[in-house]
Structures are given as C-alpha cells and as structure tokens.
Amino acid sequence: MDFHSPRTWADALALKAEHPEAVPIAGGTDVMVELNFNRHRPPALIDISAVPELAQWDRADGHLRVGAGVSYTRLVRELGPRLPGLAMAARTVGSPQIRNRGTVGGNLGSASPAGDAHPPLLAGRASVELASVRGTRLVPVEEFFTGPKRSVLAADELISAFVVRPAPGPEQFCKVGTRNAMVIAVASFAISLDPEHGRVGTGIGSAAPTPRRAAGAEELLEAELSAAGMWERPRPLPDGLLHRFAELVTSAASPIDDVRGSAAYRRHALAIMARRALSWAWADLMRNGNAPCN
Amino acid sequence: MQLRLEVNGVPYETDDVWEGESLLYVLRERLGLWGSKNACEQGECGSCSVLLDGELVCSCLVAAGQAQGRHVVTVEGLGRDGRMSAVQEAFLEAGAVQCGFCTPGLVVATEDLLRHNPAPSDVEIREALAGNLCRCTGYEKVLDAVRAAAGTSR
Numbered sequence: 001m002d003f004h005s006p007r008t009w010a011d012a013l014a015l016k017a018e019h020p021e022a023v024p025i026a027g028g029t030d031v032m033v034e035l036n037f038n039r040h041r042p043p044a045l046i047d048i049s050a051v052p053e054l055a056q057w058d059r060a061d062g063h064l065r066v067g068a069g070v071s072y073t074r075l076v077r078e079l080g081p082r083l084p085g086l087a088m089a090a091r092t093v094g095s096p097q098i099r100n101r102g103t104v105g106g107n108l109g110s111a112s113p114a115g116d117a118h119p120p121l122l123a124g125r126a127s128v129e130l131a132s133v134r135g136t137r138l139v140p141v142e143e144f145f146t147g148p149k150r151s152v153l154a155a156d157e158l159i160s161a162f163v164v165r166p167a168p169g170p171e172q173f174c175k176v177g178t179r180n181a182m183v184i185a186v187a188s189f190a191i192s193l194d195p196e197h198g199r200v201g202t203g204i205g206s207a208a209p210t211p212r213r214a215a216g217a218e219e220l221l222e223a224e225l226s227a228a229g230m231w232e233r234p235r236p237l238p239d240g241l242l243h244r245f246a247e248l249v250t251s252a253a254s255p256i257d258d259v260r261g262s263a264a265y266r267r268h269a270l271a272i273m274a275r276r277a278l279s280w281a282w283a284d285l286m287r288n289g290n291a292p293c294n
Numbered sequence: 295m296q297l298r299l300e301v302n303g304v305p306y307e308t309d310d311v312w313e314g315e316s317l318l319y320v321l322r323e324r325l326g327l328w329g330s331k332n333a334c335e336q337g338e339c340g341s342c343s344v345l346l347d348g349e350l351v352c353s354c355l356v357a358a359g360q361a362q363g364r365h366v367v368t369v370e371g372l373g374r375d376g377r378m379s380a381v382q383e384a385f386l387e388a389g390a391v392q393c394g395f396c397t398p399g400l401v402v403a404t405e406d407l408l409r410h411n412p413a414p415s416d417v418e419i420r421e422a423l424a425g426n427l428c429r430c431t432g433y434e435k436v437l438d439a440v441r442a443a444a445g446t447s448r
C-alpha cells in the first residue's frame with residue numbers, strides 16, 4: 001500500500017488526480033476502523049491531516065468558510081457561538097478522543113445517513129466546496145448526498161470546506177440513541193430559524209437513505225408565522241402548529257428497520273424531536289428577540 | 295515504510311511498518327510499549343488512549359504514517375524518575391484499578407482532563423471519560439480517583 005503525505009493543498013489535489021483510487025484519510029475515525037477490521041484494503045492512502053489549508057476557517061462576504069479538516073473539538077471551541085446547531089451536534093459525536101480527530105470533511109466523505117454534522121448543515125443551508133485539479137465547485141448540502149454512503153464527490157476530488165452563514169437566529173439539534181455518549185444516531189433532527197427573513201431550515205438524520213430536509217414542514221412554519229406576524233412579535237407557538245410541524249417532519253422521512261431501531265420508532269422519535277427542537281428554538285427567540293447571534 | 299517518531303521523549307525509528315497499521319500496533323508490537331491496551335480497535339473503549347502532539351486520541355485510529363515525526367505520550371511516560379504520577383497514585387489509592395485493562399487509557403484521559411481543567415465538576419469528569427470503558431469498577435472508584443487527583447494537583 002502506498003502512503004502519501006502531502007503538505008500542501010496543491011500537492012493533495014495533484015495526488016488525488018494521479019491516484020483516483022487512493023483513499024483520503026483525515027481524522028481516520030472511519031477509515032481506520034475499516035482498515036483494522038480488514039473490511040477494505042485500499043491501494044493507497046492520502047493523509048490530508050497535515051495540509052494546513054484544510055485546518056483553517058475564515059469569514060468572507062457574510063459567510064463562514066470552514067476547512068474540511070477542522071476537528072469537532074475545534075468547531076465547538078472556535079465556532080460554537082456562530083454555528084450553535086452544528087456545535088450542538090459536534091458535542092454529541094463519539095467521545096473526546098473521537099472529537100479531537102474527527103472532522104466534518106470526514107463525516108461528509110463517509111456520507112452516512114446517520115452523520116451528525118449533516119442535519120445542522122442542511123438546516124443552515126450550507127454548501128460543500130469540492131476541489132480537484134480541474135477546479136472548484138460549490139454544492140448545496142442537499143444535493144451532496146446521493147444514497148447511503150454515496151455522494152457526488154468525484155474520484156479526483158477532495159472536500160475542501162463547507163460554506164455557511166453564521167446562524168441567523170436560534171438553532172437546535174436533537175439526537176436519540178441508546179446512551180448519551182458514543183452513540184450513532186437512531187434518528188436526529190436539526191432546526192435553524194432566520195427571523196429577519198422569516199425562513200426556517202430543517203435537517204433529518206438517520207431516517208432516510210440520505211440526510212434530508214423536511215421542506216413541507218419548513219414551508220408550513222414560514223407561512224403560518226408570517227401570516228400571524230409572529231416573526232416580528234414572537235408569542236408562544238400554538239399547539240396545533242407544533243403538531244402539524246412534527247407531522248410534516250415525520251412524513252418527510254422514509255426510515256427503515258435496522259439493528260439500531262425500527263422504522264416506527266424512528267418516526268415516533270422524529271415527531272418528538274421536531275416538536276422539542278422547534279419549541280426550544282422558539283423559546284430562545286422569545287427570550288432574545290430576533291437579534292441574530294454571531 | 296520507515297517510521298520515525300518520539301515516544302515519551304525518546305526518539306524511535308522502525309522499519310518495515312505497514313502503512314495501514316495503527317499507531318497502537320506500532321507502539322505495542324514494534325516498540326514493545328505494552329502500556330496502551332488493545333481491546334476493540336474501533337475507537338469505542340479508549341484503552342489505547344495516548345497523547346499525540348499533546349492531544350488525546352485513540353491510538354488504534356491513527357494510521358502509522360500519520361504519526362511520522364510526531365510526539366506521542368503513552369501511559370509509560372506519565373511518571374517521573376520511576377515514580378508514578380499523581381493521577382496514577384490516585385487510581386491506586388482509590389481502588390479504581392481491578393483487572394487494570396482500562397486503567398492506562400483512563401489514566402491518560404484523566405491527565406488530559408486535568409491539564410485542561412484542574413478542578414472539574416462531576417459532570418465534566420463524566421464527559422471527559424465518556425470514551426473510556428471499564429468492565430469491572432462500575433466507575434464510582436474511578437470518579438473518586440479523579441476527584442482525588444484533582445485535589446492533589448490543585
């Protein structure tokens with residue numbers, strides 16, 4: 001097996017173009033499990049963990065551009081207040097050991113329907129930046145996943161970053177599993193509220209072949225809240241609205257029975273998480289007015 | 295491949311390393327440092343925990359090649375002059391060691407916790423040690439040990 005250790009982004013892209021079959025390794029928290037159990041012996045590894053460009057984040061035209069190699073630990077520490085939903089999700093990933101190594105780039109690269117970064121990225125309408133020697137393209141997260149563990153990432157491409165607006169308002173993330181730590185989600189849900197523009201973002205995890213939005217639920221909430229003038233003057237949400245929102249979130253999912261949970265349980269859990277996440281986010285909004293947090 | 299790294303302040307060089315093997319395998323099978331334990335090889339148990347350039351990681355999830363030129367601290371490197379560290383003493387005193395298989399990982403994780411947070415609350419201790427499994431103690435004595443170590447290192 002070949003082991004490539006590029007020290008610059010240009011070298012990493014050149015190596016991936018030259019060896020499209022080589023597997024990139026960042027934090028290794030997915031790749032090494034495969035290797036240790038002999039599930040997969042790639043012909044080559046490209047270690048991108050020492051490429052400085054991937055470990056950086058910065059701000060540009062009102063957006064954050066976060067390098068694919070920023071670890072969950074750093075995300076929580078350095079970007080927590082700007083990306084509260086993603087930071088909440090990052091806090092639930094594995095253990096301190098896993099969060100020190102694991103990256104959002106690796107989460108996207110694995111493209112598991114249960115990846116915890118995905119629902120908040122969907123809710124925040126983030127884009128994934130993909131790069132190759134051919135050039136760079138920006139793909140909305142919603143279009144990134146094509147199936148379980150499959151994405152639009154081409155063989156010669158690497159994920160360079162994700163691009164997202166700092167949270168325009170309250171965000172929440174909920175996840176159910178068998179215990180509080182070290183758990184792959186049985187189902188998860190993220191919400192992001194944008195009071196200034198009257199927009200709602202959602203993301204569902206572990207309850208469909210890919211992470212996905214609940215577009216119907218977003219539209220319902222946007223329509224009802226603006227009709228009632230509730231964005232300008234937040235009042236407690238009517239129970240009926242919470243209920244219909246949860247129903248539309250559940251109907252956007254298409255869960256299956258597997259070792260971690262049944263489809264029926266996932267639907268049930270999703271409805272409860274959708275209700276809770278929305279109530280908590282709305283309570284934040286009522287407390288803080290509609291001041292954007294950044 | 296040839297691998298050079300520093301473990302507990304000592305430079306090592308080892309040949310014929312398979313690029314895809316783990317840092318844990320290198321430590322145990324090539325360098326004879328058996329302190330770090332291998333129980334799951336999938337990041338679940340934390341018994342292989344080491345500090346890689348000062349950061350707490352599962353050495354079973356670090357590819358050998360990723361450790362090239364890096365500094366590793368294992369449980370063997372925590373004591374000074376043949377004496378155990380305060381954390382190790384506290385584990386022994388508190389009876390937090392039964393079969394001892396999880397102990398190296400717990401001790402390294404505790405060292406890391408106390409370096410960042412010298413006076414952790416119980417919740418913070420639980421959070422910090424959530425990635426370390428113990429099949430014997432039921433964790434109560436482990437919590438006692440961490441509290442005691444935090445007391446002595448304050």
Ligand SMILES: Cc1cc2nc3c(=O)[nH]c(=O)nc-3n(C[C@H](O)[C@H](O)[C@H](O)COP(=O)(O)OP(=O)(O)OC[C@H]3O[C@@H](n4cnc5c(N)ncnc54)[C@H](O)[C@@H]3O)c2cc1C
Nearest residue numbers: 026027028029030031093094103106107109115116159337
């Ligand atoms: C004990 C344990 C607990 C876990 N708990 C959780 C959890 O709670 N939630 C969760 O979501 N995940 C969890 N995971 C899975 C894993 O930690 C995450 O998916 C993590 O985000 C992977 O990041 P990494 O940098 O370690 O990826 P790696 O293992 O390095 O790579 C993962 C995949 O992405 C590809 N890749 C990595 N970086 C790039 C890039 N820049 N461009 C293109 N491809 C790339 C790799 O080739 C590989 O296919 C857990 C794993 C373990 C071992």
Ligand code: FES
Nearest residue numbers: 335337340342354
């Ligand atoms: S052996 Fe590494 S975490 Fe279990």
Ligand code: FES
Nearest residue numbers: 392393428429430
């Ligand atoms: S003392 Fe036996 S596993 Fe912890």
